[in-house]
Amino acid sequence: MQKWIMSGLLFIACAFAIVLIFTLPGKEEVAQDAKPTMPKVTLNASAAxxxxxxxxxxxxxxxxxxxxxxxxxxxxxxLTDEQIFTTITKGNGNMPSFKDKLKPEEIANVAMFLAAKK
Ligand code: HEC
Structure with missing residues (x-):
């Protein structure tokens, strides 16, 4: 009797794990797309x-x-450096997206450079 309960639980656990495997990365991707995370870089003004x-x-x-x-x-x-990073990465209206042209580190560097202009 107990054996049945154990294997039943194991089955539920596996099914749960499989569901998680397929749903979690999808959600993370959407979240990342909406607000890409800015990598930490040290400002290099001449490179920017x-x-x-x-x-x-x-x-x-x-x-x-x-x-x-x-x-x-x-x-x-x-705008903050993060907001500028998002604008350059994703584009905005007539502003093109640079996510296929520049590395995230390059975009972050430019974003920090511009955010310091006040
Ligand atoms: C093809 C022309 C074009 C290029 C190239 C371009 N931009 Fe833009 N950018 C725009 C336009 C147009 C807007 C206004 C978008 C809007 O609000 O509709 C804009 C908006 C922005 C904004 C937001 C300004 C605000 O007041 O909200 C930032 C920051 C910016 N661009 C930075 C950059 C950086 C950095 C680069 C180079 C990596 C770049 N842009 C390249 C056209 C361009």
Whole structure:
């Protein structure tokens, strides 16, 4: 009798584990997509300027004074580094997504550089 209870419990545990395996990563992916996590990097201003020269100034102007995209000269007063990281990673309206062009560390570096502009 006890044997049946044990194997019943084991079966339920396995079924539960299988359900978890298939549902948890899916949920994490969605959460990550909505708000990508910014990797921790040490600010490297010259690398940030180089990245922006290659990728951003065509729309934001070479002094970040604004062109197709808005002026970013004082963007740190409006947005945190995490918010800027999310904008660059995912894009926003006419702002393209850079998640396939730049490494998360490069985006984080640029985000920190811009967040310091107040
Ligand atoms: C194809 C043109 C284009 C390029 C290239 C581009 N941006 Fe943008 N960006 C825009 C536009 C347009 C917006 C405004 C989006 C909106 O709010 O609809 C914007 C918005 C932003 C914002 C948010 C500003 C705010 O006031 O909310 C940040 C930060 C930003 N861009 C940073 C960057 C960085 C950093 C790069 C380079 C890695 C970059 N952009 C490259 C067009 C561009």
């Amino acid at each position: 300027e180089a990245t922006m020269k290659a990728n951003c100034i065509s729309c934001h102007g070479d002094q970040l004074e604004g062109k197709i995209g808005p002026n970013l000269q004082k963007i740190g007063g409006q």
